[in-house]
Amino acid sequence: MIKDLQYKKCPECGDENLSWNKEKGEVACKSCGLVLDDKLFDFGQEWREFDSDDAQNKRRTGAPLTYTQEDRGLGTTIGTKADLYKLSKKNQDRFYRLRLWQRRVSTAIESNLRLALSEIKRIVSVLGLPTYVEEEIARIYTEAVQRGLVRGHSTEAVVAGVVYAVLRMYDIPRTLNEVSEVTGIDKKKVAKNFKYVSRNLNIRTLPIDPMNYVSRFASELSLDPKTHTKALNIVQTAVKEEITSGRSPKGIAAGALYIASKIHNEKRTQAEIAKVADVTEVTVRNSYKELVENLNFLTNEIEKVKAGA
DNA sequence: AAGACGAAAGTGGTTGA
DNA sequence: TCAACAACTTTCGTCTT
Numbered sequence: 001m002i003k004d005l006q007y008k009k010c011p012e013c014g015d016e017n018l019s020w021n022k023e024k025g026e027v028a029c030k031s032c033g034l035v036l037d038d039k040l041f042d043f044g045q046e047w048r049e050f051d052s053d054d055a056q057n058k059r060r061t062g063a064p065l066t067y068t069q070e071d072r073g074l075g076t077t078i079g080t081k082a083d084l085y086k087l088s089k090k091n092q093d094r095f096y097r098l099r100l101w102q103r104r105v106s107t108a109i110e111s112n113l114r115l116a117l118s119e120i121k122r123i124v125s126v127l128g129l130p131t132y133v134e135e136e137i138a139r140i141y142t143e144a145v146q147r148g149l150v151r152g153h154s155t156e157a158v159v160a161g162v163v164y165a166v167l168r169m170y171d172i173p174r175t176l177n178e179v180s181e182v183t184g185i186d187k188k189k190v191a192k193n194f195k196y197v198s199r200n201l202n203i204r205t206l207p208i209d210p211m212n213y214v215s216r217f218a219s220e221l222s223l224d225p226k227t228h229t230k231a232l233n234i235v236q237t238a239v240k241e242e243i244t245s246g247r248s249p250k251g252i253a254a255g256a257l258y259i260a261s262k263i264h265n266e267k268r269t270q271a272e273i274a275k276v277a278d279v280t281e282v283t284v285r286n287s288y289k290e291l292v293e294n295l296n297f298l299t300n301e302i303e304k305v306k307a308g309a
Numbered sequence: 310a311a312g313a314c315g316a317a318a319g320t321g322g323t324t325g326a
Numbered sequence: 327t328c329a330a331c332a333a334c335t336t337t338c339g340t341c342t343t
Contacts, residue, residue, distance in 0.1 A: 188321085246333070269312060280335055285314070 109145055116141055116159050119183075123163055126182045127174065137166045140201065149200055153193070160185040161193025168194075168205040173212040175250065175278050210235050210244065213253035213277070220276045221268055223261060231260035234291060234298070243294045247287065250277045255287030263301050 117138055124134040141162045144150055150158050160183035167174050180187040198205060214235055218228040234256040238244050244252050254277035261268045270281045277284070292298050 248334075251334080270314095271312080281313085282315085282336085283334060286334085289314095 112150065112155055113142060113145060116145070116155050119156060119159050120163070123159070123182050127178070129167075129172070133166060133170060133172065136170070137163055140166060140197070140203070143201060144197055147200065149197065153196075154185075156183060157185050157189050157193050158197065159183065160190045161195075161197045164190055164194045165198050165203050165205065168208070169203060171209070171212050173208070173216050177278050208249040210239070210249035210252040210256075213250055214256060217253055217257055217273070217276050221257065221261075221272065223257070223268070224264060224266055227257075227260045227264040227266050230263060231256040234259060234295070237295055238291055241294060243290065247290075248279065248283070250279050251283045251287040252291075253277060254279055254284045255289075255291050258284055258288045259291060259298060259302070263298075263305055265305065 120134060120137050120141065124137070137159075141159060144158060144162060160179055163183065164174075164176065164179045167179070176187050176190055179185075180190050183190065185193075197203065211232060214231050215228065218231060223231075231253070235244075235252060238252060238256070254273050257277075258268070258270060258273050261273075270284045274281045274284045292302070
């Protein structure tokens with residue numbers, strides 16, 4: 001499978017004389033030799049995609065998973081045949097069949113788990129999560145496998161759903177987008193699988209508290225603790241005034257941080273904040289305007305800063 | 310020139326008939 | 327199941343610093 005070609009002409013020399021080497025998955029300019037793209041092969045995981053309801057598979061930007069699936073060092077032993085001769089021919093057959101079936105099932109589960117666990121390890125290390133979270137993810141995934149929730153679904157997608165679910169359970173603020181990025185699973189699918197596993201395993205999650213985002217965004221923006229605290233205050237009062245329901249927690253956190261940074265003369269641009277909060281500038285704007293409109297103590301403080309400066 | 314602002318059109322998810 | 331709806335995004339032109 002080859003991705004759509006996105007280049008019409010060479011950005012270096014402007015020439016339209018591009019060569020497309022399908023074998024190597026490269027596009028190069030014949031005039032100046034610049035290689036425009038060398039990752040044109042689509043490493044999407046079609047061999048495990050059984051979902052029929054995903055019409056739009058255009059957005060497959062997942063990282064290729066390179067670990068081997070061939071590793072089948074089975075722990076299962078065939079067992080002794082000592083007693084078998086006592087059985088009738090018919091029962092022997094049945095015995096063999098049963099055991100064969102059982103072996104297949106258990107090895108299927110085992111190999112699925114092995115695959116999933118190494119993927120979980122990878123995700124956890126990329127996201128820098130503590131060990132207990134990894135264990136919880138592994139535990140819940142194992143439960144999902146045992147309840148047959150993975151059958152008919154892609155392993156990676158269910159893993160992604162479980163990861164997100166556990167993050168939500170522990171109030172560890174990671175966005176859907178981040179999970180989607182490290183797992184290479186489409187955002188929508190992560191959300192879908194998150195719902196799927198939490199519904200079937202009775203995982204309860206509360207709506208995300210914007211406070212959880214504030215700290216992380218603040219440190220990512222390397223803001224002063226004072227500004228950080230200010231933003232927390234703003235969010236807190238906003239929640240109390242009930243102007244946050246229905247809004248995206250990321251947006252609230254972003255808006256509060258923008259105001260706080262303004263008040264404490266540590267100004268960050270809307271674009272900077274939008275970037276770390278994973279929302280658009282427009283959302284930062286709307287959110288902070290909404291906050292200022294509804295929390296009048298903010299208006300005074302901003303005026304004070306303006307007058308002082 | 311960069312940042313902030315806001316309008317307009319589009320997207321995906323929720324809700325209620 | 328469908329349509330209306332709110333929140334958010336994208337894009338883009340304009341104003342402000």
